Amino acid sequence: MSIESNLLKKERQNVTFSVEELTNVWDGGKEDTEIRRKVVKVFGDDPVLKSPPICTMTREERYTEATRKCVYIFRNMLQKNGIYPGSKEFEHFWNAMPIEYTLLIHMGAFIPCIMSFGSEEQVAKWLPLSANLNIICTYAQTELGHGSFLRGLETEATFDRETQEFVINCPKVSSMKWWPGDMGLNANHALVMANLIVGGKKYGMHPFMVQIRDLSTHMPLPGVTVGDIGSKMGFEAIDNGFLYMKNVRIPRENLLNKNSEVKPDGTYVKKASDRLMYGSMVNLRVNLPKSQAIDVLAKACTIAIRYSAVRRQGLLNPGGAEVAVLDYTLQQHKLIPQLATVYATKFAGEGIIKKHQAFLQNMAKGNISDLAEIHALSASFKASVSEQCTEGVEVCRRACGGHGYSQASGLPHLLSKVTPTCTYEGENTVLYLQTARYLVKCAKEKAADLPESILFLVQPIQNARGNITSLDNLALYFKNRAALCVQAASKKVNQMSNKGLAMHEAWDKSSVQLVHATKAYVIQYIFDAFASFVKEVKCSKSVKEILEDLCCLYGLHYINNCSGDFLKLGILTAHHCNIAEEAEIALLEKLRPNAVGIVDAFDFTDSSMESCLGAYDGNVYERLFDMAKLSPLNKEPVHQASYKYLRPYLLEGRDILEGAKSKL
Numbered sequence: 246m247s248i249e250s251n252l253l254k255k256e257r258q259n260v261t262f263s264v265e266e267l268t269n270v271w272d273g274g275k276e277d278t279e280i281r282r283k284v285v286k287v288f289g290d291d292p293v294l295k296s297p298p299i300c301t302m303t304r305e306e307r308y309t310e311a312t313r314k315c316v317y318i319f320r321n322m323l324q325k326n327g328i329y330p331g332s333k334e335f336e337h338f339w340n341a342m343p344i345e346y347t348l349l350i351h352m353g354a355f356i357p358c359i360m361s362f363g364s365e366e367q368v369a370k371w372l373p374l375s376a377n378l379n380i381i382c383t384y385a386q387t388e389l390g391h392g393s394f395l396r397g398l399e400t401e402a403t404f405d406r407e408t409q410e411f412v413i414n415c416p417k418v419s420s421m422k423w424w425p426g427d428m429g430l431n432a433n434h435a436l437v438m439a440n441l442i443v444g445g446k447k448y449g450m451h452p453f454m455v456q457i458r459d460l461s462t463h464m465p466l467p468g469v470t471v472g473d474i475g476s477k478m479g480f481e482a483i484d485n486g487f488l489y490m491k492n493v494r495i496p497r498e499n500l501l502n503k504n505s506e507v508k509p510d511g512t513y514v515k516k517a518s519d520r521l522m523y524g525s526m527v528n529l530r531v532n533l534p535k536s537q538a539i540d541v542l543a544k545a546c547t548i549a550i551r552y553s554a555v556r557r558q559g560l561l562n563p564g565g566a567e568v569a570v571l572d573y574t575l576q577q578h579k580l581i582p583q584l585a586t587v588y589a590t591k592f593a594g595e596g597i598i599k600k601h602q603a604f605l606q607n608m609a610k611g612n613i614s615d616l617a618e619i620h621a622l623s624a625s626f627k628a629s630v631s632e633q634c635t636e637g638v639e640v641c642r643r644a645c646g647g648h649g650y651s652q653a654s655g656l657p658h659l660l661s662k663v664t665p666t667c668t669y670e671g672e673n674t675v676l677y678l679q680t681a682r683y684l685v686k687c688a689k690e691k692a693a694d695l696p697e698s699i700l701f702l703v704q705p706i707q708n709a710r711g712n713i714t715s716l717d718n719l720a721l722y723f724k725n726r727a728a729l730c731v732q733a734a735s736k737k738v739n740q741m742s743n744k745g746l747a748m749h750e751a752w753d754k755s756s757v758q759l760v761h762a763t764k765a766y767v768i769q770y771i772f773d774a775f776a777s778f779v780k781e782v783k784c785s786k787s788v789k790e791i792l793e794d795l796c797c798l799y800g801l802h803y804i805n806n807c808s809g810d811f812l813k814l815g816i817l818t819a820h821h822c823n824i825a826e827e828a829e830i831a832l833l834e835k836l837r838p839n840a841v842g843i844v845d846a847f848d849f850t851d852s853s854m855e856s857c858l859g860a861y862d863g864n865v866y867e868r869l870f871d872m873a874k875l876s877p878l879n880k881e882p883v884h885q886a887s888y889k890y891l892r893p894y895l896l897e898g899r900d901i902l903e904g905a906k907s908k909l
């Protein structure tokens with residue numbers, strides 16, 4: 246056994262709690278752990294799902310492998326293994342997915358859309374076809390010229406009463422659809438968001454089913470120009486695409502008409518609120534943070550913490566042995582708070598998923614009164630989590646020194662996967678501003694008219710009592726800060742507008758404070774949700790203590806990073822800030838011996854991370870060497886390019902050196 250493996254073994258012997266029990270808490274119960282492991286094993290054991298490591302493949306190979314595997318998974322594995330939406334297996338299905346996948350927009354964005362925008366007949370027509378991969382459909386909303394400002398979208402769907410068709414057109418280059426996943430190569434249909442025009446009148450954005458490729462030849466249909474947008478920062482396996490449509494005709498029935506309809510005579514009938522058009526985005530904002538950001542940070546923590554426990558560099562005691570870098574307080578200060586972020590955002594996110602499910606049940610009964618609250622919450626939660634996880638993964642990557650820059654560490658892949666979560670499904674700043682709008686409105690309301698999650702905004706500020714680092718007091722600081730920040734930002738908007746600025750100008754001039762206030766609001770939500778979870782969870786004392794420490798660390802780390810805010814608002818004194826700083830350092834020291842145990846509890850398989858630094862056995866150096874040998878550049882002992890371009894000068898060098906030798 247290598248020295249490094251031995252070090253990791255010793256770390257595990259020193260853990261003071263049951264790793265298996267923490268895994269159960271993380272998964273949502275013992276039964277969930279069993280189900281997850283069963284799903285992971287079925288996928289892991291299947292030889293069809295084996296591929297070379299992604300860092301040894303070209304983009305084309307990665308796209309091909311991911312498509313091959315995903316077609317196999319969605320056609321052959323899901324049903325066979327009882328993995329269907331609503332089942333426990335489905336909840337844990339992400340943990341079993343290959344490291345790269347395609348067809349995600351088809352499965353994860355289009356299918357939910359057809360369910361929320363389609364009438365019963367339309368769902369009956371399109372759902373079985375798409376579930377069986379008989380059609381592949383992308384979600385084509387963003388255009389080359391517009392992504393955030395949806396009222397600015399330019400693609401048009403004009404009703405032709407004569408033929409009972411819609412004519413789809415992208416009037417300018419900037420109007421072509423750009424970015425949608427699965428669109429460049431795989432899709433033969435697109436759910437196109439286009440401006441509906443009937444009898445010369447514009448009715449705004451509506452969803453249309455548009456066939457873009459021939460079903461037998463897969464060739465683009467007349468009027469359709471479609472392709473892959475090219476190499477990106479990451480997502481190499483995914484065919485994000487462009488789609489330029491010129492006079493593409495679709496039948497009238499292809500307007501997804503659950504919420505609005507165009508009758509054969511051209512009458513436009515609105516059946517539900519326009520805002521439900523945005524429902525598919527709320528759905529993804531609620532559901533994607535876990536698999537696309539939180540689990541990504543959890544993997545980065547697993548890699549960085551295991552590696553830091555075996556990487557020895559420098560001395561703590563002069564004259565002593567070299568220490569594992571995890572023993573440095575500064576390394577702990579980088580990495581252990583990231584673990585706290587993983588836990589806080591995961592348990593807060595579960596609360597939002599439950600709230601969203603309750604909203605959907607009410608909506609089915611015609612009640613959408615909670616729409617504004619769930620929109621505000623999901624928008625700011627997606628923004629905050631994506632930001633925290635992206636920053637966290639980069640901290641983990643840099644904490645691994647030089648090896649963190651190598652693809653073999655798995656960290657660049659994780660970083661390039663988490664970074665676009667700040668942009669897709671709503672650019673973060675734009676989403677924060679949406680929530681700000683809601684908060685400013687709420688700040689003017691009476692308590693009786695507000696949902697519970699927002700009541701603190703209008704309630705009197707309470708003073709903390711007792712131990713300043715207790716979870717209750719930390720929760721109170723976050724609430725007080727959020728309330729004061731929202732009130733201050735609202736006040737600024739009002740003052741600007743009272744001075745004579747138009748409302749939109751007053752809003753823009755206050756937008757820095759508005760986004761700041763929204764961040765304060767969502768952090769208080771996340772902290773509060775995590776603290777409530779920790780209080781209520783049923784588990785042993787030792788596991789509870791780990792969770793309490795992580796929760797406290799999450800709060801303290803955040804406060805210490807922006808203590809200026811708490812001081813400015815009079816929530817904390819300089820004395821409090823000193824106590825908070827020392828309390829954080831003490832918690833790092835306390836959690837250090839359990840750090841490897843806490844990441845082990847995530848229970849990621851080695852194959853789900855493809856990391857030479859983060860594998861369970863800690864054999865980092867052998868793995869790095871083995872992976873380097875697999876580099877396509879090492880296929881031959883002499884690479885043709887170096888031979889071809891360098892040889893003349895090397896020969897010169899040889900003659901000089903050999904001449905020098907003969908003179909000696």
Ligand SMILES: CCCCC/C=C\C/C=C\C/C=C\C/C=C\CCCC(=O)SCCNC(=O)CCNC(=O)[C@H](O)C(C)(C)COP(=O)(O)OP(=O)(O)OC[C@H]1O[C@@H](n2cnc3c(N)ncnc32)[C@H](O)[C@@H]1OP(=O)(O)O
Nearest residue numbers: 352353386392393394395520523527532533620669670671
């Ligand atoms: C087989 C496995 C599948 C499992 C799937 C499970 C999970 C899925 C997981 C993973 C999926 C994985 C990976 C996904 C990878 C990539 C996906 C990327 C997909 C995309 O990337 S896809 C494009 C998304 N692209 C956007 O995201 C555009 C952002 N841009 C907007 O979203 C709007 O354009 C906005 C908000 C800026 C409009 O701003 P605006 O100021 O112009 O507003 P507007 O006048 O239009 O709205 C007036 C009133 O509507 C309210 N309102 C607005 N939005 C609402 C909403 N959502 N719900 C309820 N109410 C809403 C307002 O609050 C206002 O209310 P009020 O007047 O009362 O204040």
Ligand SMILES: Cc1cc2nc3c(=O)[nH]c(=O)nc-3n(C[C@H](O)[C@H](O)[C@H](O)COP(=O)(O)OP(=O)(O)OC[C@H]3O[C@@H](n4cnc5c(N)ncnc54)[C@H](O)[C@@H]3O)c2cc1C
Nearest residue numbers: 385386387391392393424425426665668669670671672674
């Ligand atoms: C990997 C990936 C996958 C994607 N998949 C899909 C998909 O499947 N389907 C799809 O339709 N789209 C998809 N998209 C597109 C994505 O949804 C958009 O890129 C996103 O919504 C942001 O819009 P934008 O690009 O227009 O950014 P812009 O809005 O142009 O943002 C540029 C800058 O302007 C700022 N800004 C914009 N508006 C305001 C404002 N009102 N106030 C202050 N600042 C503002 C932003 O904060 C940002 O800093 C994907 C994108 C990526 C990167």
